[in-house]
Structure formats: structure tokens, C-alpha cells
Amino acid sequence: MYFLGIDLGTSSIKVALVESLSGKCILTLNEPEGEMKIQSIRKNWAEQNPNDWWKFCCNAIKKVISQSKIDAHKIQSIGISYQMHGLVVIDKNGNIVRNSIIWCDSRAVNIGKKSFFDLGEDKCISRLLNSPGNFTASKLKWVKDNEPEVYEKIYKYMLPGDYISFKLTGDINTTKNGLCEGVFWDYKSQSIADWLLDYYGISNKLTPDIVSNFSSQGKICKKASIETGLPVGIPIKYRAGDQPNNALSLNVFNPGEIAFTGGTSGVIYALTNNLNSSEPLRINHFAHVNYEHKNPIVGKLLCINGAGIQYRWLRDNFNGISYENMNSKASKIPIGSDGVTLMPFGNGLERMLNNIHIGTQFNNLNLNSHSVNHLYRASLEGIAFSFMYGMEILKNDNAIINVIRAGNDNLFKSEVFSNTIATLIGHEIEIYNTTGAIGAARASGLIGSDLNTLGEKITKNDYVKSYVPTKNDAQYVKAYEKWKNELETILK
Numbered sequence: 001m002y003f004l005g006i007d008l009g010t011s012s013i014k015v016a017l018v019e020s021l022s023g024k025c026i027l028t029l030n031e032p033e034g035e036m037k038i039q040s041i042r043k044n045w046a047e048q049n050p051n052d053w054w055k056f057c058c059n060a061i062k063k064v065i066s067q068s069k070i071d072a073h074k075i076q077s078i079g080i081s082y083q084m085h086g087l088v089v090i091d092k093n094g095n096i097v098r099n100s101i102i103w104c105d106s107r108a109v110n111i112g113k114k115s116f117f118d119l120g121e122d123k124c125i126s127r128l129l130n131s132p133g134n135f136t137a138s139k140l141k142w143v144k145d146n147e148p149e150v151y152e153k154i155y156k157y158m159l160p161g162d163y164i165s166f167k168l169t170g171d172i173n174t175t176k177n178g179l180c181e182g183v184f185w186d187y188k189s190q191s192i193a194d195w196l197l198d199y200y201g202i203s204n205k206l207t208p209d210i211v212s213n214f215s216s217q218g219k220i221c222k223k224a225s226i227e228t229g230l231p232v233g234i235p236i237k238y239r240a241g242d243q244p245n246n247a248l249s250l251n252v253f254n255p256g257e258i259a260f261t262g263g264t265s266g267v268i269y270a271l272t273n274n275l276n277s278s279e280p281l282r283i284n285h286f287a288h289v290n291y292e293h294k295n296p297i298v299g300k301l302l303c304i305n306g307a308g309i310q311y312r313w314l315r316d317n318f319n320g321i322s323y324e325n326m327n328s329k330a331s332k333i334p335i336g337s338d339g340v341t342l343m344p345f346g347n348g349l350e351r352m353l354n355n356i357h358i359g360t361q362f363n364n365l366n367l368n369s370h371s372v373n374h375l376y377r378a379s380l381e382g383i384a385f386s387f388m389y390g391m392e393i394l395k396n397d398n399a400i401i402n403v404i405r406a407g408n409d410n411l412f413k414s415e416v417f418s419n420t421i422a423t424l425i426g427h428e429i430e431i432y433n434t435t436g437a438i439g440a441a442r443a444s445g446l447i448g449s450d451l452n453t454l455g456e457k458i459t460k461n462d463y464v465k466s467y468v469p470t471k472n473d474a475q476y477v478k479a480y481e482k483w484k485n486e487l488e489t490i491l492k
Contacts, residue, residue, distance in 0.1 A: 004079070005078070005081070005441025006081070011036055013036075022457070023461055047100060050099075053160070086103055086159060087100060087140055089154045097154060106134055112135070128185070138200075158208060169217070169219055170221040174209070177240055192204055214237065214289075214447055217237065220232055242436055246269070253455070257405070265304060265306075266390075268387065272398070304387065310347070327376075330377040330414070333374055336479035343361040344379065344386055404429045405430045418431070429467045442457065
């Protein structure tokens with residue numbers, strides 16, 4: 001028997017097939033073969049067509065079934081992970097009424113700022129755990145203000161994962177965790193934040209039915225069966241945003257445990273049971289997958305927009321060599337890149353920098369003595385330094401470090417990158433060969449099981465290695481302080 005996991009990312013749809021008893025991954029693949037397009041018709045806007053998500057999801061599921069050669073009737077359940085904070089809106093017929101405004105779109109920043117001021121910092125932080133910021137609720141308000149003809153057609157708003165679940169089952173619902181991610185949820189009343197919706201002039205009738213993130217959330221309908229090749233009746237039993245789900249995939253469930261993500265963006269996701277924060281604008285707080293009102297475990301999420309996308313840009317625009325070759329060439333350059341520094345912030349506004357956009361900047365480049373290899377090293381170091389800068393912000397906000405785990409993605413496959421972070425933080429980083437899709441698949445089978453059992457399967461199947469801090473850290477510290485001083489000079 002098997003579990004199926006779907007991970008709706010920014011660049012692709014990932015689908016994984018996992019053996020239910022052992023938790024072993026049988027097959028995982030991505031669609032499309034390249035990357036999904038992001039439409040940006042104005043500066044700092046970012047949209048995707050949900051119909052494209054569904055098309056690629058169907059293609060990926062069909063390929064997994066075909067290539068694995070399994071009997072699809074042996075798939076017991078499905079789990080869904082998805083890019084957080086996006087907005088999908090549908091009409092009464094279930095048709096999308098505009099493109100999705102996705103997570104990295106910054107158009108609603110000023111709406112969130114004004115609401116934070118008008119409603120009051122204390123109220124927002126104590127009840128929402130965040131500023132309304134640039135999250136889903138503020139994006140919906142933007143649609144209401146700027147596209148009234150679109151707003152009038154809206155029957156329900158959704159998070160991206162809710163839309164995939166709807167297409168699979170025909171049922172329109174969301175989760176409490178998803179509403180937390182969209183900053184629709186009042187943690188004190190344990191209900192929809194009607195006072196925020198009232199302030200935005202948004203009807204609470206637009207909110208879908210609420211289901212638990214670990215629950216039977218609907219079953220594969222006839223139409224979806226035809227389009228995906230999945231048998232009718234397979235239940236959806238798990239749904240979570242990509243960062244809480246990535247943490248689940250890495251066996252991160254307890255306060256003091258931290259999950260690193262080095263994808264298109266970089267994310268530090270630190271678990272805590274302390275709901276207070278002195279950094280409401282730079283750090284966001286979201287209910288973790290195992291959040292309960294009596295045991296309120298939340299993730300302190302700090303996002304670094306310019307991470308993997310920076311390294312990918314270098315690959316695509318400088319010779320087009322593989323990441324492995326780039327990593328090898330970078331390793332031949334000394335720590336500190338012979339003075340070259342990189343600010344990897346060219347992917348829009350950076351919350352960590354208080355929503356300032358400084359762009360990507362190479363500094364101290366000498367055309368007579370530096371080569372492209374210096375750019376590779378400076379990029380890896382610059383991204384690693386931004387992680388360290390983020391960790392300092394989190395530590396100042398009372399984050400505790402007991403365990404750090406990360407996936408074995410492109411950045412963490414680089415010893416330059418991983419050793420730099422481990423040494424500067426002064427803590428071991430455990431690397432696991434897993435994906436969000438694998439985690440979602442395993443999580444779909446958790447009903448009636450427990451997190452300890454899941455954790456054991458993750459360790460047994462996925463652990464790769466650990467990066468430990470270098471004892472002689474002086475050169476790393478010197479390079480980081482130089483980078484930090486340059487950044488703070490730019491920010492003045």
C-alpha cells in the first residue's frame with residue numbers, strides 16, 4: 001500500500017509516492033520539466049495561473065502512476081503541501097476569476113502597514129501573532145479596492161493548497177493552519193478574525209469551510225479521477241503550507257528545533273511555544289502542523305527572498321555550468337572570496353530588511369585579479385551570511401537552538417555554503433534527503449499514528465550527513481563581519 005504526496009511549489013509541482021509501511025520513497029518527480037512561469041506585469045508583482053498548477057499536477061500524478069507501475073487502487077491517502085500566503089479566488093461555478101497573487105508579490109505591503117497602524121500593534125500581535133502585512137488577507141483587500149468587478153464575482157477565497165484539494169475532490173474547504181498563514185485567524189478567540197475582515201470590508205461568507213490539517217478533507221471525485229488517473233474515493237488526509245510541511249519532513253516538531261530551507265528563497269523556521277515577539281514585521285509566526293490551543297507550538301518564520309534564485313541566476317548567466325561544477329570552483333577560492341562580497345537581495349522586497357529592496361550587489365570586484373570563481377564563492381558566502389544575519393534576528397527574538405535540520409537541496413549540497421553557516425552559528429546542521437512531497441505523503445498516513453513513529457521513519461530513510469562547525473572560525477567571522485558592515489552601510 002502507498003501514500004501520495006503533492007507539493008505545489010513556485011517553480012514546479014512535485015509528486016511523491018511513498019510505501020505506507022516503511023515510509024520509503026518509491027518515486028518522486030517534478031512537472032514541468034523546466035519551471036513554471038511567474039507573471040510580473042508591474043514591478044514587485046508576481047502572479048501564476050492556478051489552471052497551470054492543476055495541469056502540471058495532473059501530468060505529474062499520471063507519470064508517477066505510470067513510471068512506478070503500481071496499482072493506483074493501492075494508494076491509501078493523499079497529502080498536499082503548497083506555497084504559502086498566495087490568494088486564489090473562485091466564482092460560484094468553481095472557476096478562477098483572476099490569476100493567483102502569489103507569496104512573493106509585494107503589492108499589498110502598504111495595505112498591511114496601514115492596517116497594522118489603524119488596528120494597533122498590540123491587538124494584531126496578541127491576536128494574529130503578526131502584522132496583517134503582505135499576506136493573503138491584505139491581498140484580498142487589494143483586489144477589493146483595485147478590481148471591484150473581480151471582487152464582486154468571488155464566491156470563496158482560497159490558499160493555493162486549498163485550490164488543489166478542491167480540484168481533486170470538488171469540495172471547497174480550508175484549514176485553520178492555512179487561515180493562520182493568510183493572517184485570517186484570531187489565536188485568542190480560536191476563530192476567524194472577523195474584526196480584521198470588518199476593517200477590510202470583506203464578507204466572512206467568502207471564507208471556506210474549515211477542516212483540520214490532519215483529517216479526511218474530501219475524496220477524489222469522478223472528474224479528477226479522469227484527469228489524474230487516480231481512482232475515485234481516495235481521501236485527502238493532510239494539508240499544510242510548504243514551510244510547516246518542510247519542517248515536518250525534517251522531523252522538526254518541538255520548541256528549539258529549526259528547519260532550514262535553501263530553495264528559491266531561503267527560510268529559517270524555528271519552533272517555539274512562546275507566542276510573544278519583538279519583531280512583528282521581520283519575523284512571522286504561524287501555527288505549526290501539531291499546533292493545539294492547549295499546546296501552542298508555532299513556527300517563527302524568517303524569509304530571505306534572495307537565496308537559491310541568486311545562485312540559479314549565476315548558473316544561467318555565467319557559462320551555464322552545473323551547480324556541482326560551480327561548487328567545486330567556489331571551493332578553490334579562499335574564505336572571504338579575496339574581498340569580493342555579494343548582497344543576494346535581488347528578488348523583491350526583503351522583510352528581513354524591513355521591506356527594503358536593495359537589489360543584488362557585488363562589491364569590491366577587481367577586474368584584474370578576480371575571476372568568475374570568486375563570484376561563485378561570494379554568492380554562496382553572501383547567501384550563507386544572510387542566513388546568519390537572519391539567525392541573529394531570531395536569537396534576539398528569543399528563538400532557542402537545540403537542533404538544526406535541512407534538506408539536501410542545491411545550496412546545502414555545497415560544502416562552502418553549509419560549512420559557512422554551521423561555523424558561524426556554532427551548531428551542527430543535520431542534512432536529510434527528503435522533499436516536501438515526500439513529507440506530505442507520509443503525513444497523510446498519520447491519522448491513528450503518532451509523530452514519534454514518523455520521526456523514526458524519517459531518520460531511518462532520509463538522514464545523509466551532518467555539517468559541524470569548523471574549530472578555527474576566525475576567517476569566517478572576519479568575512480561575515482565585513483559583509484555585515486557593508487550591508488548596514490547600504491541600509492543607512
